[in-house]
Each structure stands twice: as C-alpha cells, then as structure tokens.
Amino acid sequence: MPFSERVTRLKSSLIREILAAAQRPKMMSFAGGLPAEAMLPKSEWSDMPxxxxxxxxxxxxxxxxxxxxxxxxxxxxxxxxxxxxxxxxxxxxxxxxxxxxxxxxxxxxxxxxxxxxxxxxxxxxxxxxxxxxxxxxxxxxxxxxxxxxxxxxxxxxxxxxxxxxxxxxxxxxxxxxxxxxxxxxxxxxxxxxxxxxxxxxxxxxxxxxxxxxxxxxxxxxxxxxxxxxxxxxxxxxxxxxxxxxxxxxxxxxxxxxxxxxxxxxxxxxxxERYEQHLLELRSFYRTRRDAFEAALQRHFADLAEWNSPQGGLFFWLTLKDKLDTRRLLDRALAQNVAFMPGEPFFADPDDNPGYLRLNFSHIDPERLDEGLKRLAAVIRETQLSQAA
Amino acid sequence: MPFSERVTRLKSSLIREILAAAQRPKMMSFAGGLPAEAMLPKSEWSDMPxxxxxxxxxxxxxxxxxxxxxxxxxxxxxxxxxxxxxxxxxxxxxxxxxxxxxxxxxxxxxxxxxxxxxxxxxxxxxxxxxxxxxxxxxxxxxxxxxxxxxxxxxxxxxxxxxxxxxxxxxxxxxxxxxxxxxxxxxxxxxxxxxxxxxxxxxxxxxxxxxxxxxxxxxxxxxxxxxxxxxxxxxxxxxxxxxxxxxxxxxxxxxxxxxxxxxxxxxxxxxxERYEQHLLELRSFYRTRRDAFEAALQRHFADLAEWNSPQGGLFFWLTLKDKLDTRRLLDRALAQNVAFMPGEPFFADPDDNPGYLRLNFSHIDPERLDEGLKRLAAVIRETQLSQAA
CATH class of the missing domain: 3.40.640.10 (Type I PLP-dependent aspartate aminotransferase-like (Major domain))
Structure with a gap:
C-alpha cells in the first residue's frame, strides 16, 4: 500500500453513486442540493476586462x-x-x-x-x-x-x-x-x-x-x-x-x-438587481416548499415527522418506525426515485438510523406527488419485510 | 498551540513578499512567472449557455x-x-x-x-x-x-x-x-x-x-x-x-x-484558433528571450553562467562567485528590481547558494536593460562587501 494513511479514511462513494443515479433521465430526484435550473439568473459577460x-x-x-x-x-x-x-x-x-x-x-x-x-x-x-x-x-x-x-x-x-x-x-x-x-x-x-x-x-x-x-x-x-x-x-x-x-x-x-x-x-x-433576484428566489422556493409539504402530508403523515423548514432547500424526515434508510436505496432507485439517506450525516451512522433528507427545490412540480408516493411505498414495503 | 502539527511547516512568506513588492508601480520585475499581459487572448462569452x-x-x-x-x-x-x-x-x-x-x-x-x-x-x-x-x-x-x-x-x-x-x-x-x-x-x-x-x-x-x-x-x-x-x-x-x-x-x-x-x-x-495563438505566443516569447539574453551578455557575462532556454519563461543563472542570493533582495528591491533567489527551489536551501531565477516574459522591453544593469550592480556590491 503506497498511499498515505489518510487515504484509508476516504469514504465510499455512496453519495457520488446516488447523485450519479439522480442524473438518469426518468429519475425523480430528492437527493441533491441543486438550485432550481429555472432560477439561474442570466449573466452578462461583455464588460469583463x-x-x-x-x-x-x-x-x-x-x-x-x-x-x-x-x-x-x-x-x-x-x-x-x-x-x-x-x-x-x-x-x-x-x-x-x-x-x-x-x-x-x-x-x-x-x-x-x-x-x-x-x-x-x-x-x-x-x-x-x-x-x-x-x-x-x-x-x-x-x-x-x-x-x-x-x-x-x-x-x-x-x-x-x-x-x-x-x-x-x-x-x-x-x-x-x-x-x-x-x-x-x-x-x-x-x-x-x-x-x-x-x-x-x-x-x-x-x-x-x-x-x-x-x-x-x-x-x-x-x-x-x-x-x-x-x-x-x-x-x-x-x-x-x-x-x-x-x-x-x-x-x-x-x-x-x-x-x-x-x-x-x-x-x-x-x-439592487441582486436584492430583486433574492426576493424572486425566496418566493419561488417558498412555493415549492408549500407544495412539497402538502404532498408530504398526503403520503408521509403516518410514516414520519418533520418540521416545516423556514429556509434552505431540505425537509428532514424522522421515521416513526426506525430503519436503516440506506437499505431503502436500491428499491427506491429501481422505482426511479432518488433521495439521501440520513445516516451519512452523522459521525456514527450506524447509531442513527431512521432519517431521510429530501430536497424540495429541484424536482419538477408535476412529478413531485408521484415521486413521494413511490418513496412512501418503498418505505412501507421495507418496513413490512423487516417486520416479517 | 491549537493548530495542526502540519502548520509548523507552513513556509515563511518570502515569495509572497517578493511578488507583492513586484506589484509596486516603478518596480522592474524578473520575479514572477506571469504571462505577458499583451498576449492574453480576447475571449468571447456571449455563447455560453x-x-x-x-x-x-x-x-x-x-x-x-x-x-x-x-x-x-x-x-x-x-x-x-x-x-x-x-x-x-x-x-x-x-x-x-x-x-x-x-x-x-x-x-x-x-x-x-x-x-x-x-x-x-x-x-x-x-x-x-x-x-x-x-x-x-x-x-x-x-x-x-x-x-x-x-x-x-x-x-x-x-x-x-x-x-x-x-x-x-x-x-x-x-x-x-x-x-x-x-x-x-x-x-x-x-x-x-x-x-x-x-x-x-x-x-x-x-x-x-x-x-x-x-x-x-x-x-x-x-x-x-x-x-x-x-x-x-x-x-x-x-x-x-x-x-x-x-x-x-x-x-x-x-x-x-x-x-x-x-x-x-x-x-x-x-x-485552429488556439494553434494560431500558440504560434504567436512562441514567437513573442522567443523575441523576448533573445532580447533578454543580449542584455544578460552585456551585464552578467563576468558574473554568471546560464544555458539559453529553449522554452518556458525563465533564465536560471549560476553565479561564478557563490553567495546566498536571498541576501541580495533588500538591496535589489530598494533599487526597484525584483527577482527570485534560487535557494527556495531546493529542498535544502542553505546548501545551495548562488542561483537566480529571472523571468524574461513579463518585463517591459524598454526597462529590461536598466533592470539587469541595476541587478548586476547589486550583485557586485554585495560580493565586494562580502569579500571585504
């Protein structure tokens, strides 16, 4: 092993794999933290020296x-x-x-x-x-x-x-x-x-x-x-x-x-222009958050708890019945749904099962409901198979 | 000391100091490795998606x-x-x-x-x-x-x-x-x-x-x-x-x-455009190298030896009478001349005195001769004061 000792601590590429899968054409992704493409401002470059x-x-x-x-x-x-x-x-x-x-x-x-x-x-x-x-x-x-x-x-x-x-x-x-x-x-x-x-x-x-x-x-x-x-x-x-x-x-x-x-x-x-852009951004994301929360209420009310975010790009769900959410990934991806398991956000992942991070800013609003519905179904199935 | 052990090996900012000094308005700088400003190509940005x-x-x-x-x-x-x-x-x-x-x-x-x-x-x-x-x-x-x-x-x-x-x-x-x-x-x-x-x-x-x-x-x-x-x-x-x-x-x-x-x-x-730009760049720098070498011959023939560079941006001078070239810096900067001492290019600087790195690409050709003349004078004075 000619590498540094530090390299033994380079983490597996779970997150890279999720984000790569999230790029697939039909994927409904709640995984990344990407700004909405539609809200990237038009930039001018002609005056740059x-x-x-x-x-x-x-x-x-x-x-x-x-x-x-x-x-x-x-x-x-x-x-x-x-x-x-x-x-x-x-x-x-x-x-x-x-x-x-x-x-x-x-x-x-x-x-x-x-x-x-x-x-x-x-x-x-x-x-x-x-x-x-x-x-x-x-x-x-x-x-x-x-x-x-x-x-x-x-x-x-x-x-x-x-x-x-x-x-x-x-x-x-x-x-x-x-x-x-x-x-x-x-x-x-x-x-x-x-x-x-x-x-x-x-x-x-x-x-x-x-x-x-x-x-x-x-x-x-x-x-x-x-x-x-x-x-x-x-x-x-x-x-x-x-x-x-x-x-x-x-x-x-x-x-x-x-x-x-x-x-x-x-x-x-x-x-001034930046202030205006920020106003538009906040309004746009607030609307997406509200739609997301309504869909969550429809599909996750019995499965999880959450606080309504007052800013940022994510919902953080706490499952009522804990399970290692990394185990949901393969099934979810097979259903064309990508999300971020909660465990990797903890220094001791194995001791902290049962959380999901869901990004609400990036997904096409028309596919939001279907995506959350599928994800909820994957959780229910996995919990059932675990209980069995 | 709350920092990492690694920080004890962060080098002094000698080079940063030289490069900062080289920015002073009247400075004749042979110090950096900057491309010639005149050769930065005009770039178009309007098609960027x-x-x-x-x-x-x-x-x-x-x-x-x-x-x-x-x-x-x-x-x-x-x-x-x-x-x-x-x-x-x-x-x-x-x-x-x-x-x-x-x-x-x-x-x-x-x-x-x-x-x-x-x-x-x-x-x-x-x-x-x-x-x-x-x-x-x-x-x-x-x-x-x-x-x-x-x-x-x-x-x-x-x-x-x-x-x-x-x-x-x-x-x-x-x-x-x-x-x-x-x-x-x-x-x-x-x-x-x-x-x-x-x-x-x-x-x-x-x-x-x-x-x-x-x-x-x-x-x-x-x-x-x-x-x-x-x-x-x-x-x-x-x-x-x-x-x-x-x-x-x-x-x-x-x-x-x-x-x-x-x-x-x-x-x-x-x-095609890049190939054309590279041709112009080579020709431009070749001309600067030739002018630089002619000026070196005028002022450094008795002081140093060098090989004519067939590419790149630098002359590397070996002084005939070795001295720690870091000792030249204060005097040179006071004369509005910046250069790079050779010692920091060695893992064991103190064992390798007597080299100078001179950049030939950046200096205004009209000030080249004066700059090298002053630098040669600083070396002569320092060698004399060392011998005394």
Whole structure:
C-alpha cells in the first residue's frame, strides 16, 4: 500500500453513486442540493476586462472582498476587507480549516446531524468527532457544556441557519448561549452559512461570529445557493490570528480562486438587481416548499415527522418506525426515485438510523406527488419485510 | 498551540513578499512567472449557455475531458477521457497528490532544483525529500539509480520540459532512461508540464508518462501559461489505479472546478484558433528571450553562467562567485528590481547558494536593460562587501 494513511479514511462513494443515479433521465430526484435550473439568473459577460485573464491575488479580488465585508458588517459581523478571502466554493473553506487544525486524533465538535461533506473532509484528515444533538431551535446546550467541560476540541463547526440536512435555525437565545460557551471555553467557531439568504419568513438572525467576544472564528458563505454554483465562488472571513495561516494554505492549494467567477459575483453582490433576484428566489422556493409539504402530508403523515423548514432547500424526515434508510436505496432507485439517506450525516451512522433528507427545490412540480408516493411505498414495503 | 502539527511547516512568506513588492508601480520585475499581459487572448462569452451556472461534475466537463484526452494521445500518452480530471490549476494536482501519498516522513523524489510551490505543498504534508541533481539534459542518472536502490519513494515528481526554475528540457535518452528506472523500481511518476507548449525551437519530446510500461503515473498540465491563468483551469491524467482516489480527493477539496473557465478553455483546446495563438505566443516569447539574453551578455557575462532556454519563461543563472542570493533582495528591491533567489527551489536551501531565477516574459522591453544593469550592480556590491 503506497498511499498515505489518510487515504484509508476516504469514504465510499455512496453519495457520488446516488447523485450519479439522480442524473438518469426518468429519475425523480430528492437527493441533491441543486438550485432550481429555472432560477439561474442570466449573466452578462461583455464588460469583463481582458486583464481578468491574468493571475490574481490569493486573497481574491480587492473589490469583491470589500463588497463581502460590507455585506457581513450589515449582518453584525465585526470585520473589514483584509479579513475576507475568496475561495473556490464553501467546500474549500472546510479543506483549509481541516489543514489548519486537524491531525490524526484531533478532537472537533460537530452538530448531530451535520453536513456530510464537512464530515468527510474532517474525517479524512483524521478528526475525532465529538457531537452535540441538534434540537428544533439549536444544539442541546446541556450536552454542549458537558462536551466543552470534558474535552478541548480544536474548533466547533456549526451551521446555525437552515442547516443542511436538518433545516434547523438556531433561536436568538441559542445563538447567544453558544457564543457565550465558546467564549468561556476559548473554542474557535467555524460558522457555515450557505443558506442564510434563502429565508421564507423574512427572519434574519445575527451570526454567532458577530456575538463572540473573545473566541477566534471563521465565517463562511458562498454565492452557490443564490447565484450560480458553477462559478465556484465562496468566501471566508476570519479573525486576524487565523487569516495569515489560511491565506498561505489557500496559496498552496490552488494559488487563487478563478477571477472570471469573481468578476461575475462582483456584478451582483450588493446590487439592487441582486436584492430583486433574492426576493424572486425566496418566493419561488417558498412555493415549492408549500407544495412539497402538502404532498408530504398526503403520503408521509403516518410514516414520519418533520418540521416545516423556514429556509434552505431540505425537509428532514424522522421515521416513526426506525430503519436503516440506506437499505431503502436500491428499491427506491429501481422505482426511479432518488433521495439521501440520513445516516451519512452523522459521525456514527450506524447509531442513527431512521432519517431521510429530501430536497424540495429541484424536482419538477408535476412529478413531485408521484415521486413521494413511490418513496412512501418503498418505505412501507421495507418496513413490512423487516417486520416479517 | 491549537493548530495542526502540519502548520509548523507552513513556509515563511518570502515569495509572497517578493511578488507583492513586484506589484509596486516603478518596480522592474524578473520575479514572477506571469504571462505577458499583451498576449492574453480576447475571449468571447456571449455563447455560453445559462446552464453552465449549475453545479457540475467533480471530474470536469465531459467535452473538455475528451478534448484533453485527444491532445494527450497526440503526445503519445496512452489514455482516454475517463482518466482526465479538470482541476483548479496545476497547483491543485500537487495538493491532491500530496493528500494521496504523503504522511509525515514519507519519502518522495524530486529534482534539485525543483518548482518551489511543489516543494511547499509536499513539505507541508511532511514529505522527506530525496533529491537528484539536474544536469543540462536531465537528471543525473547515476544518482537517480542510487536513490532508487537505497530508498522507496512514494513518487518521483519531475518537470521534464522547460523546468521551472532551470529551463532544462530532458533529452530523448534521459526520458527513456528515467522511464526505465521508474518501471524497474515500480515508482509512481508525477510529471508536471505547464510549459510544454512554449517551445522556441519547435522540438517536442514525448512525455515520460507515455514511455512507462508498468509504473503508475499522474500527468499534469494547464492552460495558465498558454491561455488565461485567471481561469484557473488545469488538468490531470492518471492511470486507472489512481484516478478514483484522486476523484474523491477532488470532490472533498472543492466539489468541482469552475465551469465558466472550463467552458472558455473548451472554446480553444484543439481549435485552429488556439494553434494560431500558440504560434504567436512562441514567437513573442522567443523575441523576448533573445532580447533578454543580449542584455544578460552585456551585464552578467563576468558574473554568471546560464544555458539559453529553449522554452518556458525563465533564465536560471549560476553565479561564478557563490553567495546566498536571498541576501541580495533588500538591496535589489530598494533599487526597484525584483527577482527570485534560487535557494527556495531546493529542498535544502542553505546548501545551495548562488542561483537566480529571472523571468524574461513579463518585463517591459524598454526597462529590461536598466533592470539587469541595476541587478548586476547589486550583485557586485554585495560580493565586494562580502569579500571585504
């Protein structure tokens, strides 16, 4: 075995397989987190200067960094443009954070469930994952205090606003309490907010990074959910003690983020046109959520429980009769239905059966009802065969 | 210290500092490896479909992978599109390779000198660097055999065509001999070829990857030196045993490469227009090289020796009286001249004083003579003050 020890922790390609299957022509997919194709805005490129073709700065384009700092200040994050770095999508922030913090056996703190691609990269680097159960309005604060008293995690990775997969949005109280605990124990926060702007009730809560008084933090966002994921333009904002290290890690990863996508993002962020686009997006997704929930009521009322998401792209279902939802996959795919099993969103998948993540933004509304009906039937059949 | 052990190996930002200084308005810079601004082609964007804004595949755009496979087959590399992955510039290939192979203490084999950003990422992951001296037509083959007999490096990282920094192009014999040795000892090859197309004498030699019979390999290229570095579009081609691992590592690093840049690259690769652009580029850089060499003859004939580069973007100077060229930097920058000291291109910088890397592609021809004159004066002064 000539490979690194780390490669033994490269996860199987279950998710890649699901997403590949989801591309098949007749498939009804609740699996991915793709924005609706119809809502990709028309982009203009004719004014882009030729000099954008040249190498750029590892930090990112100065004007874009400035625009993102202004936006973040508006959310109550105390920062300036020198703390902003443009990255190749939010996922890269997680890669840089893993490099900055994680050796084999390094303890880190995560929500349960949490974003599965974060789990993958953190575990690839050898992290030892401590978890705190996520309740309907934030983490279990008792459990959080206990973990912090008994361990010294290198960072806490949290997704406080419309979490992927659970759609949970932390309450004001939860945000304050989490900030106070991280300050008390001096634990660095990594706050991941790809879905913040996709709010359906208009409520906006200040990021936890803006509530910290002492602890270091990395705040990360992206234009992937609101503009065009194909640009691969995300950003991180970090406290001054962390930024120089992250910058060197960015440079060694890919020199800098593509300037063409950065230029396009700059045409939108902070503009009137972008605000208008966000309004349309929220309205479009709210309508899809409502239709999805109505169909769920028809087919899943006896099978599962869920909270109605106030933002983001997902319903998170808790089955009333637990079963390993990975076992549903083959049968569902054979019925041309793709979904995401809940287990891979947990650091300890086998101990957490019985959840499904269903994306409501991407599926053709005309096929929604049929898709959920088939999925419900697959669950019923599997539960019956399990009981037998 | 809450960071990973790896971070203790993050290099000082000497190079970042030089490149930042090189941006100052009056600076005459021989430091970077930037393409000439005047040679960035005009790019058209109006035909790009809106769907390019959506998420794409981790492997890259199918048509672009196909075009790159065809190009590679033309160079004598036995491959098909399924072995091609689009990455965010060549640097990302090095990051993925580091993740795939390097634990702390993993032995790898490098040329001396070698590309400094490769050295940085490999050392960041904890590699133990074995080196083979580079002669004018390839590596010292005796030394290479000796290293392979006495060690088991996880891979050999080589830049056989117009190496950065030395401009060395391996001879046909050297290519065959290196391939035979890697096959004999079963050592994986990473072959980095950003400069292949920038040839001034029209000679094209088959890549070493195309000469291997048994050993695994990763071949890596980019459009950064021939089209637009700001696109951040590079590619790797790998043997089938390596590709699936590299693909998972790519997915966990940034999901996929930006599709906007990929779309633009596809408009060029394999086209008549691209061939025409490459002809113009070669002619432009050949002229700059000739002018540079004439100025070198005027100011450096008594100070240094060099080989005339047959491609690429650099002259590599060997000082007749050795000194640590990092000591020249402050004085040179004060004279508004930026250059790259040779030491950071070696795994053991302190043991390799007396080299300078000078970029000839970027500087305004009208300031070339003055820049080299000032740099020569700085060297003379420093040598005098050292002798005193």
């Amino acid at each position: 030729r000099s954008i073709g040249q190498y750029g700065m590892s930090e990112g384009e100065p004007q874009l960094r400035e625009a993102i700092a202004v936006q973040a200040q508006g959310l109550g994050i105390d920062c300036d443009a020198s703390q902003v770095m443009i990255v190749s999508g939010s996922q890269q922030t997680l890669d840089l954070a893993a490099k900055l913090y994680i050796d084999k056996g390094t303890e880190i703190l995560l929500e349960a469930p949490t974003y599965l691609a974060a789990l993958q990269i953190f575990q690839l680097f050898g992290a030892d994952c401590l978890t705190v159960p996520l309740l309907s309005d934030g983490p279990d604060l008792e459990a959080l205090r206990q973990r912090l008293e008994q361990h010294s995690p290198s960072f806490a990775y949290l997704i406080p606003t419309f979490q992927n997969p659970s759609a949970v949005r932390y309450s004001e109280n939860a945000r304050d309490a989490v900030a106070a605990l991280l300050d008390e124990f001096g634990v660095t926060l990594i706050e991941d907010e790809p879905y913040r702007e996709l709010t359906f009730d208009g409520v906006s809560a200040r990021p936890i990074a803006g509530r910290l008084k002492k602890a270091s933090w990395i705040y990360t966002g992206t234009v992937s959910k609101t503009l065009m994921p194909g640009l691969r333009v995300g950003y991180l904002i970090a406290t001054r003690d962390l930024f120089p290290h992250l910058l060197k890690l960015k440079q060694s990863a890919d020199l800098h983020t593509n300037r063409v996508g950065q230029w396009q993002a700059l045409q939108w962020i902070g503009s | 809106r769907s390019i804004g959506q998420y794409g595949m981790s492997e890259g755009e199918p048509q672009l992978r196909e075009a790159i496979a065809v190009q590679a087959q033309g160079l004598g590399i036995d491959c098909d599109a399924s072995q091609v992955m689009i990455v965010s510039g060549s640097q990302q290939t090095l990051d993925l390779a580091a993740k795939l192979y390097i634990d702390k203490g993993t032995e790898i084999l490098l040329e001396a000198p070698t590309y400094l950003a490769a050295l940085q990422i490999f050392q960041l992951f904890g590699a133990d660097c074995l080196t083979v001296p580079l002669l004018s037509d390839g590596p010292d083959l005796e030394a290479l055999r000796q290293r392979l007999e006495q060690h088991s490096p996880s891979f050999a990282y080589l830049i056989p065509t117009f190496q950065n920094p030395s401009a060395v192009r391996y001879s046909e014999n050297a290519r065959d001999a290196v391939a035979a040795l890697l096959d004999e000892f079963g050592v994986t090859l990473i072959e980095d070829e950003p400069y292949r197309e920038l040839t001034f004498d029209g000679v094209s030699a088959r890549p070493i990857a195309g000469r291997l019979k048994k050993a695994s390999w990763i071949y890596t290229g980019t459009v950064s030196k021939t089209l637009m570095p700001g696109l951040r579009v590079g590619y790797l081609i790998a043997t089938r045993d390596l590709f699936p691992h590299l693909l998972k590592l790519k997915q966990s690093a940034d999901l996929h490469t930006n599709r906007v840049g990929q779309w633009q690259a596809l408009q060029w690769i394999g086209s």
